[in-house]
Amino acid sequence: MRLLETPMSVAVTDLMRSRIQNNAMRFSSGTLDGLMINGGGYQGKTETACLTAADFEDDWRELFERYQSHYVDAMPGTRDLIAPIAYCQTPVKATPIGLCEAILDFYGAPYGKNLRGMIRNVRESIKAHATTVLMIDDITRLKMHREDDQDTLDLIRGLMDLDVTLVLIGVNIPRSGLLREGWHDPRTKQWVYAPLKKGKSYNPDASTQTERRFDLVNLDPFDYSSDVGIAAYVDHLVGIENQIRLFNAGPGTLSEGEMPEYLYRRTHGIVGLLRRLVEDGLVKAMESGLEDLTTDLLDEIPINLGNMPGKENQRDAEAGEIPHIDTAPRSKVGKKPKKGRNTVYDDRGTPEAVEA
Template sequence: MSDLLSPHILAELVTAQPLRRDTYAGWTHHRMTRNQFVPAPRLTADQWGLMTDRDKSHYDLHRTFTHVNMPLQETPMALKVSRLVNRRIRNNALKKKDATLSGVMVSGWGYQGKTATVCEVASAFEDAWLDIHGFRSPDAVRGTLDLHAPVAYVQTPVTATPKSTCQAMLNFFDDTNRSMTLPQLVHQVAQSLEAHGVKALILDDITRLRMHRADDQDTLDLMRAFMSLNVTLILVGVDIAGSGLLREARWNAKKRQWVFPPSEQARVFGLEVTQTERRFDLIELEPFRYSTSPQIQAFIDHLGGIEENLRLLESWPGMLTDGGMPEYLMRRTGGVVGLLQRLIEDGAQEAMDSGQEFLDESLLDEIVISLDDPSRDPAAGEVPSVPVGTTRTRTKKVKRGRNTTLDDRGPAAHAEGA
């Protein structure tokens, strides 16, 4: 029982508000704490039964935190993305010659782990970069105290304009000066990226830009121009190839990259320093497939990783990977990592609440995958369609009674059982 979190720490977990990654403080907190969560210890039903009601309550809460904070698993699809993003950031950061750096576009439908994958790679890069340089910018001007931020994460505004996008970038550095013209904002962003030693700029939800709007065309033009500042631009979005972002680009078969023309708009604001074309690698983060033996095995391996992190008292090896369960889970989620995670999270909570303490098709049939998230823009394809699952009527068989603090039904229930 020594691995149980103390009530004090559990209370902090319950009340703590997650920090947004699109600020320096939030990004730093994410980077430094992303691997620090301690999962609940694995207990049997008999061990759970010997605990006091209070300890059962704490352990069940710890289990819930474990189920909704499972570690990011490395899938074959995510590994391809990780390698490309890591290679591009690291190689560009070490370049000393005066050249416009190539960027990366990471595409894929909603809930497929694009942001999580890119942020993990960027966090690992920043850890290593800070360690190599003693947590100080190698390009810092002597006597200055600018914070060192090798990675900046910015979320594209829902209604993006060049001005609002610049403001979002400045928000990352907690620069709240808003009484600026657009040329002044552009200049301020350029200064901030250079002063803080930014090597990689992540622009998430980039397909919120609607390329039929003039403001959005100018915004994309402006963001491409920031590549002149020795910054690796990582654009993350839904269906980038079909969004219109590549409308002005041409495919360079020799370099195997998408090439954009020089930024006309940015030169007006004095940011464009060369005529070099901007180049991007475009990579797609796809869902799991279930057609070939390697694809099936990759999905089963992923389910095995999820199973290893579940803390259900009556679970067993192969609960998610044996029999028809892999095909069922593929049918329910279409192989989309985020949908699978949501189904398992909700299913695990239902298994705990009902006392069943294991997952099967009958229980999961009752789970409706809900994707209500105000931070996502359905119009930009950030919310995928959910495969329709079958719903069965089952009789719940409660294997044991439960009496924890969180399940207390009030004085009436106690009076009834007296």
């Protein structure tokens, strides 16, 4: 099922597109403003950010092809010479070396013999591939009580002087400790903070960077407490049911009757959980021959928030990537078993005589 836009994702897309486009067109000197995308687990932060970045990259490549087509095309068997968007994930146990390896893996570049060489290769790769946006996912895996994590954050800040827009994606960023020494400017609606003074930074530029600015934008789940929120949620369900190809499912399968409230109770309005529940329901509906989605069928489907198979899909529960919500189906209250009849005074007949 394709990812559908929501009012929350549109707000994130508009701000992100405006930020990276303005920074890409900026020719004056100075550190570029960054962006933090905050939200709970399974709310589509990564998908929304990647789709927005991919849309910008298409326009950016088209602009380059008009004037520098020889720079855009890659040689057969090699990586693209130009990579406007770079994406990587923060390692679960973050270290400056681990982050450098994650970035260099994207470019297919050599690691280097030591940390200094790795940092140099990262900076050279970003410049050589004309990267304008560096997206770092799961940023809240950084734990600020660990020295390695502080050094990793200093390394990230040090990359901002490369004319690259940093887009950091994470869960509950304001309470993660990343902005512990910062403050929110109500006038500009931006987070302003200085680098951590604790720990020893391997990045020589980090100590000279005294202030960084990020816009913090939230990607929230659907709100079911207002008429506007309910209407947006139902519209989203209509968009999902339009993709359903079951023989017995028609208009209103997900958006009418008790189904909207049922789906909201099971998923708490979280887009990722809603899509997973519906997709699993579609498979079960086809396998069972029902060819329809009903509450009874969906009750048989648990929503497992544990880690997915494969190391690349592991989620860090400590970083808030697995939401703490109750997604169990509604328990059906059965009839109480009848109390057994007392048989103490039953007449079981005259016992047989025993021969002497």
